[in-house]
Amino acid sequence: MKHHVPPERWSSPSDPSRGLDRAEVEARRARFGRNDMFASRRAGWREVLRESARDPMPWFLLGISLLFALLGDHTEAVVLGLALLPILGMDAYLHRRSRASVEGLASRLAMRSRVWRDGHLVEVDTVDLVPGDxxxxxxxxxxxxxxxxxxxxxxxxxxxxxxxESLPCRKHPWTGAMPEDAEIEDRHWGAAGTRLLTGSLQLRVVDTGARTLYGGIVRLAQTGPRQRTPLQQALSSLVTALVAVAVLMCVALALARWYQGHGLLDAVVSALTLAVAALPEEFPVVLTAFLGVGVWRLARHGALVQRAVAVENIGRVSAICTDKTGTLTEGRLQLRTLQPASDVDEPALLRVAARASREDSADPMDTAILERAGGAGGERAATFPFTEKARREVAVFVLEDGQFEAVAKGAPETVLAMCTLSSEEREVWSARAGEWAARGYKVIACARRALPAWPGGEPDREYAFAGLLGFADPLREGVAEAVAETRQAGIRVLMITGDHPLTARAIAVEAGLGGAAPTVRLGEDLVRDLRRDGVAALADLDAVARCLPMHKLEIVRALQAEGEIVAVTGDGVNDVPALQAADIGIAMGRRGTRTASEVAPVVLLDDNFGTLVEAIAEGRQLFGNLKLSFAYLLMIHMPLVLTAAFVPWLGLPLLYLPIHVVWLELIIHPTALLAFQQLPTRARLQRVRRTTRLRFFDAREWAVVIGGGLALTALVGVGYAYSLESSGSAVHARSMALLVLVVASAAVTLALGRGRTRAARIVPLAALASAIVLLTIPTLAAALQLQLLHADDWMLALAGGVLIGAVAALFHRSHRAVRAS
Known part of the structure; x- marks a missing residue:
């Protein structure tokens, strides 16, 4: 990477070592502004409330809660009121997440800086720095x-x-004059938000504030989207449609009853009874409960969900943009391979490498060598550190007999040139080092030289070659299997890293991305092609190397534009923009920064890609369970609402009284909440059909739901009419209709849940038990304005329940067909 230095941003004082004078500072501040990376809009609580007010769901829940309170059902009113809290809490979380991201980003910037002004080193506020300082x-x-x-x-x-990338980057100073419109290589460049590990430096400021790379990250983080999730939007649309239909039906029923001469009071009671049965208040309550269960289930797999609504998108993920370091790999440099020279064994090669390393070094390569060798040992006489010019590190040790030994490690071409090797031997070792580098290893060579006497200075020739060492960040155990599973399930996996293309290609091969010849692109080149060719630039891409935060963000948005549901893994503040833009942001819990963990709605506690795959499987099962619950609600509510409306429209007596609706709701609510939420996860990820828009049901699933609901409506209506005609009693007919509904509810529950959990077995049995108790004990039946039923009534109701259960069982077959298509 190269960085452009415009002439107007480079200092031009007579003595650059003195820094700028006061007049130059003021002039530059007036021209370029302050070094403030956080100047942008601030989201306050008023904005949060305004955004919440645009969502119809809280208003719907509030209205229904007030309606139940007016009707005297205070328990239901309180439950619906409490359901408002998680919905409003989602907006509050988004507000807190935005603030947390800014606070975390600010923690990586110095508040005060030492700068040369008028020939003196002074301390100033960092925001007061200007280009040229x-x-x-x-x-x-x-x-x-x-x-x-x-x-x-x-x-x-x-x-x-x-x-x-966790590995340190070596830098060295720029020397000489700065040409006009210079392009400075990255090895001479220092960026805001990065930390100096070793040495001390002087930096000539070029870019400040929003022009810095770090300022770009801040700007992207602060302007991240905060719209409702697809599931919230889909549920809101469904509930809005059902509410509109319910209101029209209630008004129509009230007018019909009044027109039929039943009086105003009867018309109002009929409409309110229908409203209690028809208004779909269960849907948001069930969603909230299922998301809470999803948080708990994912936590068992090591995925901590900080925002419950994010659970919905995990199961719908169709593309994963994953980090390399720490997610696919272990995140630490290891000595993976070594090749001693012909006259050297492995322990001797390790001893040379250890002596050429420094125990007080922050270099992870030195750490890996010393761990493998068990320490350097010996008395060190001098150290000649690594420099970009020399590309080697040399140390001189005092031996027990008073003689000396020089040891060296560094770039293979540098060390080989210091050794007494023939040209053929040097070519062989150079070729081997090149092969290792092509496989993604960081390769160094080692050498030693015996010195009978040492007059001082760095020995730089006549070394005996000791061998090669190859370092790499090893792939995590189980990653290759997890990647294969996701790809078989139709999920696209794209590795995005700031590392070298050779390293990226080597890890991609090892992880199973792209087979033996994965396609790797540089981030800068890919973004340029994305802007020119659109999503076509992503075709057959397996990995992106040398990728910056803004590159990663553009890749995520391009995938989303292609219809993908994108999950992004990240561990640093550089990942904040992409984590926020993703459909599901996933932070690394062990090695991730506070900023990434607070911004991302999901945190992997073990930083393992395999855990992400398990979370996706769990999320898919959760969404499947939620669909079963909604299918049950629709299949049971449809006949309840239609018969409650159409029977009175026909001029017949009211089919349900308020107490009957309460009884049915006491069956429907626990069934929807308990019978389906704990259904177990499938052993492996299943392939699902990708859709650009979230829908609760596919066309085939809708056919089963609507068909089953209409069939049950017909059974309830026929049972009511038959019983009314045969017995001449509206109370007997009402009892028959309620029995058909209760039996059908149990049958549908067993058909959808298949009795795979205790709740899926107990809940339908409890529903049947309630019917037996209320319809066989005369006192209770009379209190509910019901009658005892005959044996043939029970047989007809059971037969109808079996029929509706068989229809409901078709939902599983259509669901599997959708997965396989």
Whole structure:
């Protein structure tokens, strides 16, 4: 990567080492503004309330709650009132998430900076820096702006805030004059929000505020979308349609009863009874309960859900943009392979490498070597650290006999040139180092030299070659199997990393992405093609290397534009924009930053890609369970509402009184809430048909639901009419209709839930038991204005229940057909 340095942003004082003077600072601040990365709109609680007021669901629940309160059903009113809390809490969470992301981003920036002004090193507020300032940064401090490193030695920067890669990046100063419109290579560049690990540096500021890479991340994070989820939108549309139909039916029934001469009171009671039966208040309550259960079920698999509504999207994921480091890999550098020279064994090679490493170094390569070798040992006389120019590290040790030994490690081409090897031997070892590098290894060479005497200075020739070491971040156990499972289930997996393309390709091969020849693109090239060719640029893509946060965000949006439901994994503040834009953002719990964990609605406690796959399977099962519950509600509510409306319309006596509706609701509510939510997860991910719009049911599933509801409506109506004609008693006919509904409710529950859980067995049996108690005990029957039924009535009701249960069982077959299509 190269960074453009416009001439107007480069300092031009007579003595650059003195920094800017006061007049230059004021002029530049007036021209370029303050180094403020957080100047943007702030979302307050009034905005949260305004957004919540646009959602019809809270108003619907509030209205129904008031209606139940007016009718005297205070328990139902309180339950619906409480259901408002999680819906309003979702908007409050989004508000808190936005604030948390900004607070976390701010924590990675220095509030005060040391800068040269008028020839003196002074401390100023970081927001007061301007392009051209000369800033001094010490080890463990964060860089306050973007610019060119002009002084320093042995520099290593932690750039994970921008790239997501945990390994340090070596930097070295730019020397010489700055040409006009220069393009500075990344090894000379320092960026705001990155942390200096070793050494000290001086940075000539080029970009400040929103122009910095970090400022771009902040801007994207603060403007992240906060719209309702697809499931909320789909449920809102469904409930709105049902409410509209219910209101029209209630008005029509009231007018019909009044026109038939039953009086105004009868008309109002009829309409209110129908309203209690028809208004779909169960749907948001069931959704809230199921999402709560989903949070608990996912937590058992190591996925902590911080925003319950996010559970809905996990099961619908069709594309995963996953980090490499720490998610697919273990997130730590390991010595994976080594090849000693012909006259050296492995312990001797490790001893040379360990002595050429420093125990106080923050370099993970040194750490990996020392862990494998068990320490360096010996008395160190001198160290000549790694530099970009030398590309090697040399140490001199004092031996027990008073002689000396020089050891070296570094870039293979550098170390091989220091050794006494023939040209053929040097070519063989160079070729082997190239092969390892192509496989994604970070390769170094080691050498040693015996020194009878050491006059001082760095020994740089006549070394004996010791061998090669290959380092890599190993793939996590089970990742390849998890990737294969997701791909077989039709889920696209795209690895996005800030690492080198060779490393990305090697990990992609090992993880099973793209087979033996995965397609890897550079982030900058891919984004350019996305802007030119659209989503076609993503065809057959397996991995993206050297990817910046804004690149990752554009990739996510491109996938969403293609109709994908995108999950994004991330662990750093660099991932915040993509985590917010994704349909489901997933943070890494172990190695992730506070910002990523607070922004993402889901946190993987073990940082494992396999856990994500388990969470997707659990989410799909949860959505399937929710569909079963909604199918039950519709199949039972449809005959209840239609018969409650059409029987009185025909001039017949009221089919249901308010007490009967209460009895049925006491059966319907627990069944919808308990009978389906704990159905077990399938052993493996199933392939599902991708849709661009969330729908509760496919056309075939709708056919089963509507067909079953109409069939049950016909059975209830026929049973009522038959019993009314044969007995001449409206009370007997009403008892028959209620028995048919209760038996059908139990049959539908058993058919949909298949008795796979205790609740799926107990709930329908409890419903049947309530019918037996209320319709066989004369006192209770009379209190509910019901009558005892004959044996043939029970047989007809049971036969009808079996028939409706058989229709409901077709829902599973249509559901499997949808999955396989």
């Amino acid at each position: 000369l800033v001094r940064v010490e080890a463990s401090e964060y860089l306050p702006a973007d610019g060119v490193i002009v002084d320093g030695g042995h520099l290593q920067l932690d750039e994970s805030a921008l790239t997501g």
